[in-house]
Amino acid sequence: MLSQPFRQEPCATALFGSPAVFSQPDEDCVLSDAMEKLGTFISVGRNQEIYSEQEPAHYLYKIVSGVVRTCKFLIDGRRQIGSFHFSGDTFGFTSGMTHGLSAEAVKSCKLIAVRRTILTAAAGRDAELATALWNAATEELQRAQEHMVLLGRTTAAERITAFLQGLAGGRFVSDAFDIPMSRQDIADYLGLTIETVSRTITLLEQTGFLALESARRLQLRTAA
Amino acid sequence: MLSQPFRQEPCATALFGSPAVFSQPDEDCVLSDAMEKLGTFISVGRNQEIYSEQEPAHYLYKIVSGVVRTCKFLIDGRRQIGSFHFSGDTFGFTSGMTHGLSAEAVKSCKLIAVRRTILTAAAGRDAELATALWNAATEELQRAQEHMVLLGRTTAAERITAFLQGLAGGRFVSDAFDIPMSRQDIADYLGLTIETVSRTITLLEQTGFLALESARRLQLRTAA
């Protein structure tokens, strides 16, 4: 199973030492297979909530198709998107009984939902599955850690560049691709405002770093 | 086992919905006990490196005493501290074969190091330990997710406030406590500069939010 988007090419800007900004292709399918076997199928529409912050965490989810964002809100409405998830990804990892983030469909999604109790029970009988679960959690942790660097220590242009390269994944340069999320989603993911996102993309286009086919579709050029 | 620092009181500013900014007291000691049994004892001096980014990840560590920071560097030297760890904490979780962050002693530390292979083998035989490992990883993930909100969507004053409240933990107001890390460490943790950290602390002192006993020791007041 090759999850199409979000594989990271050797970073063009050479800013980062480590390669993977987003989720990688799922090498051991132990977890995936288990979820398909144990889970039930659900559909959610665009912008529909899958679960919300503070809600008891009964399920883990695997994405069959679509895109999901997980996010946190401050009381005054400020929003931080923690991660985007794509086909093949598993999300919903939580410590404790309740979700720390909410999850929403960026566009309509087909999901497989597995009860945590069932999955952990299966993991108790299957050491390989237990390891796969642990790996999935640490991979998500690693992505979060990389994202912290982006949020804490980089400029708007660097964030947008890294984000788009992550989206483009292993694609060849000059292959155009779709941006499934809105500018507001990108802004809330990168810790910026919509205006800055828009301006910076325009700037990168003028620099020749990318070419916009439409607002939601573009291609990257190698040149810095 | 009560790890002294870093328990979160109900957030005074009511900014955040969720309680735990940092590590909580270790409720199930399964992991801790296993590590003590399987691990070897090591000492590291102040600012000494425990492991570095990209290095093969052979060990997990439990802190007996001292404070550890984990961090990532950009090629031009910019640094982001991902987390601070205190007595009782376990750190060194990694997906894949190599560490994604480096770890350094903020002040001299006594650690217990356990080979990953040994720990995962033990987890294969002990479902309870496997669960404990998974929990530890997801707890770290949750802290990372909360930190992303801080880095992406809050002001300098909010970051400093949240950080100091996290450090103070469950202490009573007017109990003074030590700050084990430098201003530079705080800055690199919160995505700020030393100057801004220093200025903001001064500001919070003038506001009456806190009282500085010395640069490395202070007490919080409830009043905003």
Next chain:
DNA sequence: CGGACAGTTGAATCAAATCAACAAACGTGG
């Protein structure tokens, strides 16, 4: 066609960074 979003662009403002100087604390050795 027209209303509602979604995205872009411009001008003014501001929070934090930068550049620079100073002060306080620390450790080391005479």
Next chain:
DNA sequence: CCACGTTTGTTGATTTGATTCAACTGTCCG
């Protein structure tokens, strides 16, 4: 114990990258 250099922290003046406020354009869809 004090002198001295070094590190760590504070404060001031200025600059700047990103935000804010505001207007405008493009696009989708009944």
